[in-house]
Structure formats: structure tokens, C-alpha cells
Amino acid sequence: MVKYGLGLLIFCQxxxxxxxxxxxxxxxxxxxxxxYVRSGDKVYECRLRDRLKKEKTEIFTGDxxxxxxxxxxxxxxxxxxxFERKNLMQRPSIANIDQVIIVASLAEPGLDFLQLNRYLCLxxxxxxxxxxxxxxxxxxxxxxxxxxxxxxxxxxxxxxxIFTSALDGSGIKHLQSCICEKxxxxxxxxxxxxxxxxxxxxxxxxxxxxxxxxxxxxxxxTTRHTELIEIPVSEGQSCQIADTPGFSYLKFDTIMPxxxxxxxxxxxxxxxxxxxxxxxxxxxxxxxxVSNLNKIDESRYLSYKTFVKEAFEYKKHITxxxxxxxxxxxxxxxxxxxxxxxxxxxxxAKEDSRRKSRQKINxxxxxxxxxxxxxDFE
Ligand SMILES: Nc1nc2c(ncn2[C@@H]2O[C@H](COP(=O)(O)OP(=O)(O)OP(=O)(O)O)[C@@H](O)[C@H]2O)c(=O)[nH]1
Ligand SMILES: [Mg+2]
Ligand SMILES: [Zn+2]
Numbered sequence: 001m002v003k004y005g006l007g008l009l010i011f012c013q014x015x016x017x018x019x020x021x022x023x024x025x026x027x028x029x030x031x032x033x034x035x036y037v038r039s040g041d042k043v044y045e046c047r048l049r050d051r052l053k054k055e056k057t058e059i060f061t062g063d064x065x066x067x068x069x070x071x072x073x074x075x076x077x078x079x080x081x082x083f084e085r086k087n088l089m090q091r092p093s094i095a096n097i098d099q100v101i102i103v104a105s106l107a108e109p110g111l112d113f114l115q116l117n118r119y120l121c122l123x124x125x126x127x128x129x130x131x132x133x134x135x136x137x138x139x140x141x142x143x144x145x146x147x148x149x150x151x152x153x154x155x156x157x158x159x160x161x162i163f164t165s166a167l168d169g170s171g172i173k174h175l176q177s178c179i180c181e182k183x184x185x186x187x188x189x190x191x192x193x194x195x196x197x198x199x200x201x202x203x204x205x206x207x208x209x210x211x212x213x214x215x216x217x218x219x220x221x222t223t224r225h226t227e228l229i230e231i232p233v234s235e236g237q238s239c240q241i242a243d244t245p246g247f248s249y250l251k252f253d254t255i256m257p258x259x260x261x262x263x264x265x266x267x268x269x270x271x272x273x274x275x276x277x278x279x280x281x282x283x284x285x286x287x288x289x290v291s292n293l294n295k296i297d298e299s300r301y302l303s304y305k306t307f308v309k310e311a312f313e314y315k316k317h318i319t320x321x322x323x324x325x326x327x328x329x330x331x332x333x334x335x336x337x338x339x340x341x342x343x344x345x346x347x348x349a350k351e352d353s354r355r356k357s358r359q360k361i362n363x364x365x366x367x368x369x370x371x372x373x374x375x376d377f378e
Pocket of ligand 1: 164166168195223224244245246
């Protein structure tokens with residue numbers, strides 16, 4: 001049956017009325033095959049058009065998309081096009097963001113500089129500005145040293161450090177001012193209080209939060225999916241901010257040992273005077289980094305060494321298996337210029353090995369945006 005009305009073509013297919021409207025919107029959440037797209041004031045439950053599935057188009061929360069075949073009765077639709085993205089963060093996976101707010105907690109779970117550095121490096125790897133939010137400062141009494149260290153390590157490196165308590169509201173105004181008119185993502189270990197901070201910013205959200213495990217002292221992965229949330233900040237101003245699942249374990253499994261240095265500004269700066277151009281700043285003779293360790297924070301250098309070790313494991317793995325996990329971020333190096341990174345929208349897989357690695361990324365981003373250890377569940 002075909003009807004014409006108000007200049008709009010309406011047709012029925014399998015008892016469902018669909019319009020030929022074509023809208024653009026933004027993916028705010030992905031649940032298995034269901035993709036939620038906000039367009040104007042409405043949220044549509046969408047599926048990816050078969051053609052895009054066949055092309056193995058990658059989609060991420062935050063992607064700008066076109067939706068068609070809209071059913072006004074059920075607010076269901078099909079995604080027919082994914083637009084070019086300006087950037088992409090792989091872990092947590094989200095596209096088109098202005099900044100990542102790395103949340104850590106002073107206690108329960110305690111401040112873990114290795115994990116904080118890991119998140120900072122991931123943001124840098126993806127070319128996305130980062131700021132640090134130290135939460136649970138109401139538990140500061142026994143953690144004064146950590147509190148001061150957070151500021152003294154990261155502020156000289158150029159990071160903004162915000163101190164908050166989702167419990168008593170300290171620092172929430174400061175956090176609010178940092179997210180105003182921006183698209184941000186909250187990233188950090190499970191249990192540090194990401195969802196609690198969002199609930200404090202907007203109590204109407206009522207996001208699920210849960211106590212950290214008494215047994216392990218770690219979070220128990222309460223948030224399972226990345227979700228982009230609109231928050232009114234003040235009159236006429238709003239912001240978008242994504243709540244994400246906390247990781248319990250992240251590893252550097254996409255970069256080479258020599259690339260880790262690019263993620264630590266203070267090490268890179270000293271490296272220009274190393275004797276060997278391929279110096280990894282571990283224990284090489286004539287290493288300017290090793291002879292200036294007093295100028296680098298100890299926990300930062302320890303993190304650097306850990307990440308280089310992980311990168312060596314990755315290098316060994318790809319050398320033995322011939323598999324390289326393709327990054328969606330491509331670095332272009334031009335003489336005399338800073339390295340630039342480009343981000344590609346979902347494109348066709350070209351070769352077998354590439355297709356396999358892309359599928360991997362697809363599966364992670366669409367099916368299970370959660371990285372957890374089985375042991376974390378009680
Ligand atoms: N004392 C104190 N507790 C907090 C604060 N923020 C959060 N919590 C508690 O910490 C626990 C974990 O908080 P969540 O908001 O669920 O943590 P999350 O980072 O979202 O964790 P995942 O969703 O698992 O990644 C909850 O019991 C919260 O009540 C805070 O500022 N102070
Ligand atoms: Mg959460
Ligand atoms: Zn060196």
C-alpha cells in the first residue's frame with residue numbers, strides 16, 4: 001500500500017509504516033545490533049543497513065550518521081551513512097570528542113599512577129586533549145601525599161588537574177566549567193566514580209553506580225556500555241559527556257617500543273641529546289634520559305619502562321604471527337613538521353589480513369564495549 005500526504009511519501013512494509021524522511025543524527029549508545037541515534041529531541045532505535053554491514057563499516061558512539069526508513073510509530077530507523085569523523089578514541093571507544101577527562105580516585109580504589117599514565121598515553125596516541133579528575137577527595141585524610149603528588153606531577157606537564165567528590169559535591173562546579181559547550185568522555189578504572197560524577201552533575205540521570213568490591217578493592221564494572229549524555233550546564237548552555245565502562249586492564253598492544261617515547265613529552269624532550277638515535281632510554285650508554293632521571297618523576301619513568309616492555313611483547317607477537325593490529329589512526333610524518341594524525345571513517349576492508357583486524361575492532365566496538373576480567377565479578 002502506498003499513501004501520499006503532506007508532501008511525504010509513506011509506505012507500509014510488513015505492517016510497519018515508514019517515511020522517506022532522511023535525518024542526520026549522532027550515535028549515543030550501541031547495544032549489540034541496536035544503535036541509538038539522537039536527532040533533534042528524539043532518540044531513534046536503529047540498525048545498520050545491510051550494505052554497510054557487508055562493507056564492514058565501523059561505527060562508534062559519537063559518530064554522525066544519516067538515518068532513513070524511519071517509522072514514526074516505533075521511532076525505529078536504519079543507518080544508511082556514517083560521516084567522516086574528526087577523531088576516534090579506541091579505549092574507551094568513542095568518536096568525535098573534544099577532550100577526555102581521565103578520572104582516578106584518591107582511595108577505593110587507590111590512586112594508581114601507572115593506570116593514570118596509561119590513559120594519558122592513550123589519549124595522546126589518539127591526539128585528543130586530556131585533563132585529569134581526581135575524585136573521592138572526601139577520603140583525603142589518609143591520602144594527603146597522593147593528593148599533593150597528583151598536582152605536582154601532572155600540572156608541570158601541562159595537564160589541568162581537577163579535584164572532586166561526587167559524594168559531597170566538592171569541585172563539581174570546576175568540573176562543570178571544564179565541560180561547558182564541549183563533547184567530553186569520562187575514562188578511568190572501574191569504581192573511581194565516573195557515573196557518580198555524572199549523577200552529581202545531573203541528578204535526574206540516575207545512572208547505576210555500585211560499591212567497589214570489598215575483596216579486591218576494585219570496581220565491579222557497573223557501567224557496561226559507553227553512552228553519550230546531554231547535560232544542561234547553565235541557562236542556554238549544555239554539554240555532551242560520555243559515561244564509559246571502566247577497564248580493569250589495558251595494555252599497549254598497537255605500538256612499537258620506539259613509539260612509546262612520543263607519548264611522554266618530558267622523556268622525548270631529553271632524548272634529543274642521547275648518543276644513539278635509536279636509544280630506548282632504558283640502559284643504553286650515552287642516554288641523556290637515564291643521566292637526567294632526577295628531572296623526571298619516578299612513577300612516570302616506571303610507567304614508560306612498563307609500556308616499552310608491553311610494546312616489545314606486541315612486537316614479538318606480530319613478528320611471530322605476522323599479524324599487525326591495524327590502527328584506525330594513521331600518523332603522517334612530514335619533514336620539519338609535527339606528526340599529524342588522521343582518522344578515517346569506516347571504509348571497506350581491502351585485504352584478508354586487514355579485514356580480520358578490522359573485524360576485531362568492529363566486534364569490540366559494537367558488541368562489547370567492556371573490557372573486564374572474569375575474576376572481577378563476585
Ligand atoms: N566516598 C566517595 N565515594 C564515591 C565517590 N564517587 C563515587 N563513589 C562511590 O564509588 C563507588 C563506585 O562509583 P561508580 O560511579 O559506580 O564508579 P564508576 O567509575 O562509574 O565504575 P564503573 O561503572 O564500574 O566503571 C560507588 O559506591 C560510589 O558511591 C566520592 O566522591 N566519594
Ligand atoms: Mg559507571
Ligand atoms: Zn636515551
